Amino acid sequence: MEEKKFMKGCEAVAEAAVRAGCRFFAGYPITPQNAVPEYLARRLPQVNGVFMQGESEVASSNMVFGGAAAGKRSLLSSSSCGISLMSETVSWMALCRLPVVVCNFQRGGPGIGSIQPSQQDYNQATRALGNGGYRMIVLAPADIQEAVDMTYEAFDLADKYSEPTMVLLDGFTGSLMEPVTLPPMKSEEEVKAIEASKPWVPTGNKGTFHRVFFHKPAPIQNGEDAEMYEKWKETEVQYETDGLEDAKLVVTSYGVSARIAESAVEVLRAEGYKLGFIRAKRIYPFPEAAFEEINYDQVKGILDVEMSQPAQYAEDVKAAVRKRAPIETCLTSGGVIIDRDDIVAAIRDMYERKVGE
Amino acid sequence: MMKQITKIPAAIDLEKGSNDFCPGCLHSASFKIVSQTLDEMGLFDKSAYVQGVGCCANALGYIRIDTIACPHGRGCAVAGAMKRCMPDTFIMTYQGDGDLAAIGMAETMHSANRGDNITVIFVNNGIYGMTGGQLAPTTLLGARTTTTPFGRNANEHGYPMHMCELINTLEAPSYIARVTCTDPANIRKAQKCVRDAFQHQLDGKGFSFVEFISNCPTNWGMTPLQSLDHIKNVVLNEYPLGVFRDK
Numbered sequence A: 001m002e003e004k005k006f007m008k009g010c011e012a013v014a015e016a017a018v019r020a021g022c023r024f025f026a027g028y029p030i031t032p033q034n035a036v037p038e039y040l041a042r043r044l045p046q047v048n049g050v051f052m053q054g055e056s057e058v059a060s061s062n063m064v065f066g067g068a069a070a071g072k073r074s075l076l077s078s079s080s081c082g083i084s085l086m087s088e089t090v091s092w093m094a095l096c097r098l099p100v101v102v103c104n105f106q107r108g109g110p111g112i113g114s115i116q117p118s119q120q121d122y123n124q125a126t127r128a129l130g131n132g133g134y135r136m137i138v139l140a141p142a143d144i145q146e147a148v149d150m151t152y153e154a155f156d157l158a159d160k161y162s163e164p165t166m167v168l169l170d171g172f173t174g175s176l177m178e179p180v181t182l183p184p185m186k187s188e189e190e191v192k193a194i195e196a197s198k199p200w201v202p203t204g205n206k207g208t209f210h211r212v213f214f215h216k217p218a219p220i221q222n223g224e225d226a227e228m229y230e231k232w233k234e235t236e237v238q239y240e241t242d243g244l245e246d247a248k249l250v251v252t253s254y255g256v257s258a259r260i261a262e263s264a265v266e267v268l269r270a271e272g273y274k275l276g277f278i279r280a281k282r283i284y285p286f287p288e289a290a291f292e293e294i295n296y297d298q299v300k301g302i303l304d305v306e307m308s309q310p311a312q313y314a315e316d317v318k319a320a321v322r323k324r325a326p327i328e329t330c331l332t333s334g335g336v337i338i339d340r341d342d343i344v345a346a347i348r349d350m351y352e353r354k355v356g357e
Numbered sequence B: 001m002m003k004q005i006t007k008i009p010a011a012i013d014l015e016k017g018s019n020d021f022c023p024g025c026l027h028s029a030s031f032k033i034v035s036q037t038l039d040e041m042g043l044f045d046k047s048a049y050v051q052g053v054g055c056c057a058n059a060l061g062y063i064r065i066d067t068i069a070c071p072h073g074r075g076c077a078v079a080g081a082m083k084r085c086m087p088d089t090f091i092m093t094y095q096g097d098g099d100l101a102a103i104g105m106a107e108t109m110h111s112a113n114r115g116d117n118i119t120v121i122f123v124n125n126g127i128y129g130m131t132g133g134q135l136a137p138t139t140l141l142g143a144r145t146t147t148t149p150f151g152r153n154a155n156e157h158g159y160p161m162h163m164c165e166l167i168n169t170l171e172a173p174s175y176i177a178r179v180t181c182t183d184p185a186n187i188r189k190a191q192k193c194v195r196d197a198f199q200h201q202l203d204g205k206g207f208s209f210v211e212f213i214s215n216c217p218t219n220w221g222m223t224p225l226q227s228l229d230h231i232k233n234v235v236l237n238e239y240p241l242g243v244f245r246d247k
C-alpha cells in the first residue's frame, strides 16, 4: 500500500530501498548521507534484513558485494570521496555482473572537497566508477519524491540487467524534508521470489563458478556488455521537455539544479520570455533524443545549468547539439547551491544577447 | 580386483583441467587438505569458496566448488557478509599473505574482531608469488626479494608480521592455529586443525583461522626439497606451529 509521509531525503531513499526488497546494507559514516545507515540499522532487522557497518568504504562495499553474491537485493550508499573508495568494488561487481543499487549523495570535490551539495561526480557516474570502462544506468532525481521512486525502480533495473545501477543524488536532496508518497512494500513472498530468481547464488555444488567469478571470458563478456549498453540507448532513456514548441532559448539541467532552474524558467515565462526546458531524468544513457526535439531554426541558444565547475553535463549536451545552437553555462562550484536569482539573471542576459528584447 | 586407495575430492575436477601451481608448491597440498576435509565433513554440497587474489588463483584451473573471487584483500569482508545472508552455507576464504596480511589487513582484523562465523585459510610463504617475488609483510629479516634486493632490514622495512599472534590479541575469534605440510606428521596435524576450524563454524562459534606455513620454490630460488628444509630450519623459528586458541 502506498503511504504519504513527511520525511528526510536520506531516510526516504532508505525506506524506498526496503520497500523494494533490499535486505542487505553495509556502509561507513560520511556526511551528508549518515541518515541512510542510521535509518537502516534500525529498519533492516525489522524485515529480517542484514545491516553491517564496515571499517571503511572499501570494506563496506565488499560486504555489499557479499550480500549481492548471496542473492539479496543490496544497497550501497555513500558520498563522493566515499564513492571513489567503493569504485573498485563496483567495477568488480560489473565484472561479475552482480546486481546492486549505488546511491551517491554528492558533496563538493575534488578529494574531500566540502560537505555541501554538489554535482561534481557526473563524469565519474556516467563514464565508469573504477577501471574497465563499464557503464551503469544512472538515474538522477530532482526531488525527494523522485529519489524514492527512482531508488525503487533502480532495484528492478539492477536485477533486470544483473548489473550495478546508480542513483545520483546530492546532499541537498538527502538532507531536505518533504512530504513523500512511499511505494508499496514488497511482501516476503515477493522478496523470496526475487532471491530465488538468482540461480547462480553459490550455496554449494551448483557449478556457479563461472557466474560469480569471471562471468564469461573477458573478450566475450566485454563484447556482450557493450551491446547491452548500446540497447540501453533505445530502451532506457528518460527525460522531460517543456515549452519546446515556441522556445527561442532552451534551458537544460538535471538533478537538484534542474529543480531550481525550472523555477527560474517559470519566473521568466511569466514575463513573456519564450523558454524551453529539457531535464535529463537519467544521465546514462544520455537523452540525446531530447535535443532532437529542438527546432534549431527558431532556438537561438541553449543554457546549461549545473553545480559543477568546470561543467560536466554540458559536455554531453554539446555532443548532442552538434553545433546547431550556441551553448552557454550557468554554474556554481560544487559545494555551493545554485541560486534561482542567478539563473534568472543568466537566462535574461543570454536571451537579450541571442534573441533580443 | 582393483582397489581404490585414493579419492579425488569433490571440489577438484581433474576432467576440467589441472592446477597451475609451480612444481613442488605446497599450495596444492593445502588446497587438497581443505578439499578433502570438505568431503569428510559432508560440506561440499553446501559450501561457497571465497578466493583471494594471488597464487591461490592458480587453483581455478581444476576446481569446481562454487567460487566467489573478490577484490584483492577483501575476502573476509565478502565472506562475513555472505555468511550473515546465508547462514546455512559453509563459507571459507583461501588467501595468501600479500592478500590477507598487506592489502587486506583491515578487512581481516575487523572480520576477526566481529567474530564473523567464517573459516579463513591463510597461506603464508613470506613473499608475493604471483607477481614475481616482492617483499611481503611476512618476509623474513635478511630475505632477498625483488623489492628488497639487499635483503629485508628492520630499519627500513620493519619486522615480519605474525597473523596468528595478532588475531590472538582479539576477544572474538574462536579458533586460531598455524600448521605446515612439510612432512606426513605435520600434514596429519594440519588435517586435524582444518577439521577443527570447520567444526567451529558449524557450531556457530565465530571466526576460525588456520595459517599454513608454505613455500615458494620459484621465487625463493630453491628446489622444492631445499624449500622444505628452509621451512623446517629457518621459517618455523620465526613462525612457531601450534594451536593458539580453541574456544
Ligand code: SF4
Residues within 6 Å of the ligand: B020, B021, B022, B024, B025, B026, B027, B055, B058, B125, B129, B130, B215, B216, B217, B218, B219
Ligand atoms: S609462484 Fe610460488 S606460491 Fe605461486 S605457485 Fe609458484 S611456487 Fe607456488
